[in-house]
Amino acid sequence: MNCNVPTDICFSFEGFCARGGKTDEHRDGWGIAFFEDLGCRLFLDDNPSISSPIAELVKKYPIKSRNVIAHIRKATQGEVGLENCHPFQRELWGNYWVFAHNGNLENFEPNLIGPYQPVGATDSEKAFCLLLQILRENFPNSKPSLEKLRQVLQTIMDIFSSYGIFNCLLSNGEYLFVYCTTQLHYLVRQAPFAAAHLVDEDITVDFQALTSQEDRVAIIATIPLTDNESWTAIAPGKLLVFQDGIPILSET
């Protein structure tokens, strides 16, 4: 989720959470990261989201954030364990960066010579560490312009996707980068707001009653979370950058 004003994710999380063992088979752990200005709350659990006390808290406690990344895991590489749950978090240029990956990179054994070393055993965390290492090599001292950052990320992610499926979400709390290899969909909710109904749970929320005229919220998901809204499929090989609830700099 990427928004122009701090927004809670309770509605979307209800449907998302069901995919962690109820309506889908991603039951090998889950996690969610909420940026609040520079700070970041990261909840991780190696229990299925459908039976996690921490997921219950997240459903009920409306944490307001402008950038949220959530992930439910179906283990491919790396055992079921807390250290292998996404999103992963590291610090670069004095910002926290948070990363989640859907897919599987095969024969991906990068030479990680920089300060970012994986703690767990997933291909995903290796990819994240290499990505940060390359960003630091390209821009050692401070964050570059968004356009430069996007160009380097596009190159990195194109290479990663040559190793296998690499659908990913990446955020520093300011931007949400979204790269698609096979499937990712997005939706922008803005005025006039309407009611939305979840795919995975019989729950409807009328956003008109909960929003103000200026609110804008982008939701990005592998598979659409609602069945009565118009989701856009992201093209394979495309890197989108979301800020303030809309894609920007999206032409590549």
Add this chain to the structure above:
Amino acid sequence: MNCNVPTDICFSFEGFCARGGKTDEHRDGWGIAFFEDLGCRLFLDDNPSISSPIAELVKKYPIKSRNVIAHIRKATQGEVGLENCHPFQRELWGNYWVFAHNGNLENFEPNLIGPYQPVGATDSEKAFCLLLQILRENFPNSKPSLEKLRQVLQTIMDIFSSYGIFNCLLSNGEYLFVYCTTQLHYLVRQAPFAAAHLVDEDITVDFQALTSQEDRVAIIATIPLTDNESWTAIAPGKLLVFQDGIPILSET
């Protein structure tokens, strides 16, 4: 807390939590980190612990861990905000490191030239970043022996404490390093277990009913959490290393 078997911290956390706005004035946020093998769960909140829904979860959900670091904040440097809540977390040598500081370092403006940059505005996070930078400079590729690590940490922490009060806790999930400038106390609970009564809440737990003969748990706190057990004050300038619920390598 440092233990030889994964243990929940629910009892100690009840008393600790009360100090975040009820029996003490540390109401500017709080946090707690639980290591589970290589993984780490970090809960942070800029609300007082006494009124935090996340603290309620932590009280009730018995997360079992061998190394836990918790902190309640009274802001000295840096505003009240999530980015300034302890414990702080970074990765070094493929392990997560978690750090919490009690005290205040004055005129502490280190030259942070390495990969660890503060996200928030506290003296504490600067100290943590410098500490990791120096460890990386001394041991660029991998974790050294515990004795070498302890020696360098002792030097670093002695220097930090020349800038002001520097009581701190530091863990990589394997060891818990404890440095005292002014006040820190510890307690080792082991067989024969007895009942313990909190200072801050009228709660008693009979550990004999909850433990096995081999369990050993060290609790370290600024001020003792219980009033019927024998706490040991740590001497100023001393760095203790806890493993498996007891101090090791403690002679300096």
